[in-house]
């Protein structure tokens with residue numbers, strides 16, 4: 043698998059393990075890294091009049107000296123602008139020595155139209171905000187509108203968090219090594235990377251396997267093996283039954299969007315559970331989706347006992363308050379008829395907000411050993427309501443925050459946004475990067491919660507179901523593109539689901 047994301051510390055461990063295993067040493071890895079970047083420059087910008095290589099004091103700068111040496115050797119006009127000098131006897135110092143070009147101080151950096159910038163100032167070792175000549179170089183490259191190829195990461199972007207430290211280059215291409223880092227996918231870093239190219243520099247899969255990586259880029263590789271495909275002898279209840287709770291008469295649409303998505307995802311049966319006073323409204327808008335009254339926890343118990351649902355969605359349009367808390371706790375509780383198994387619960391929107399004054403009540407319920415698997419899908423605002431301490435931790439990245447929240451709540455957390463992070467209480471986490479802003483439309487989150495419940499009901503484990511739902515949802519949104527409204531999304535899932543079923547069947 044190449045979907046693992048390495049933290050800067052893991053990348054340097056991979057570096058050490060590779061060197062220890064031989065035959066490549068640190069300088070050999072640097073040669074390969076520099077060759078990969080130089081090859082990309084030559085291929086992508088064959089007509090460039092001149093290449094300006096900006097070299098920092100560490101190994102990122104070392105890669106830059108290799109790039110400059112190769113380009114100059116190929117007859118490309120090349121200038122090195124150095125920010126500091128490599129420490130003596132380091133690989134970077136050796137790379138600088140092997141390069142025949144005399145570096146000029148970065149303070150004088152200037153470039154002509156038609157030239158290219160290679161940013162080799164800082165990569166994984168970035169430890170403080172860019173300042174002085176480094177920051178000025180970012181401004182100069184940006185003012186001159188020159189194409190930038192970043193080595194490993196655009197300087198100024200944190201590889202761990204995607205944060206911008208002070209200033210950062212806006213690269214057209216970022217060539218990184220062995221595996222991507224979280225900062226390539228988390229915002230705002232992702233936006234600064236341009237096209238991301240992964241170069242093999244000799245750090246093998248076996249080395250990465252030794253790191254016990256638990257952070258991944260979300261994609262089918264992560265969950266296709268658990269993706270449900272109906273058996274030949276399927277019948278509707280074998281394909282899972284999802285219950286979706288509806289709000290009152292003026293707030294029923296969210297539940298129906300969720301229910302439709304659950305049905306499209308392959309759940310064999312879906313029931314909208316409606317307050318008595320909203321039955322008419324719901325009935326007027328439902329066809330294949332079933333409808334049943336659910337005013338209190340007795341109604342829920344009866345539904346569970348009689349109809350054996352396998353997953354629930356609670357929250358979209360449901361309303362904030364005591365009733366919502368009661369429903370949530372009843373669903374999490376062990377008061378289910380014996381031999382009934384709920385594969386999973388999805389708490390979204392109002393089910394999250396209802397616990398803002400007492401999140402621990404929810405967390406205690408979900409921590410009980412007999413609680414059903416729980417997936418919660420907060421956007422930024424909802425996340426801050428349920429996890430105020432974690433949300434306010436300025437040292438934590440979105441990835442860290444989702445992980446901490448998952449442990450605190452004993453739930454899979456889908457921390458939504460343009461860089462949705464899915465985190466499991468067992469420590470695994472995935473960052474989703476195939477999204478599109480077309481999804482920023484009212485009701486698209488309701489579709490996501492229904493889709494997640496549909497996959498849970500078909501037996502997908504909670505983390506995999508959440509990752510799959512997020513990926514499918516964003517893929518559908520990207521494919522549909524302009525004009526997308528939430529009503530379009532359930533049908534837009536179909537081509538994405540078809541491709542996944544084909545891929546799953548082919549892999550058998």
Ligand SMILES: NC(=O)C1=CN([C@@H]2O[C@H](COP(=O)(O)OP(=O)(O)OC[C@H]3O[C@@H](n4cnc5c(N)ncnc54)[C@H](O)[C@@H]3O)[C@@H](O)[C@H]2O)[C@@H](O)CC1
Pocket residue numbers: 053054056057058071072075098099100101102103104105163164165166167168169170171172173176193194195219243
């Ligand atoms: N780890 C690996 O497996 C490989 C790493 N390579 C390269 O090595 C890079 C990492 O090298 P390093 O760990 O030396 O780190 P960097 O080269 O990113 O930076 C390290 C140096 O810069 C200083 N520094 C950091 N931020 C600064 C700032 N804002 N202002 C001024 N000085 C600052 C640090 O104190 C240190 O001296 C990678 O990004 C990659 O380009 C490659 O050579 C190939 C293999």
Ligand SMILES: Nc1ncnc2c1ncn2[C@@H]1O[C@H](COP(=O)(O)OP(=O)(O)O)[C@@H](O)[C@H]1O
Pocket residue numbers: 391421458459460461462477478479480481482483484485486487488489490515516
């Ligand atoms: N700019 C964006 N790029 C990609 N996905 C986005 C973007 N903005 C929102 N989304 C996704 O759209 C959905 C919106 O959900 P939510 O905020 O709950 O809205 P609603 O409550 O109106 O349904 C989430 O899945 C979120 O990740």
Ligand SMILES: [K+]
Pocket residue numbers: 102161162163164165192193194195196197
């Ligand atoms: K860089």
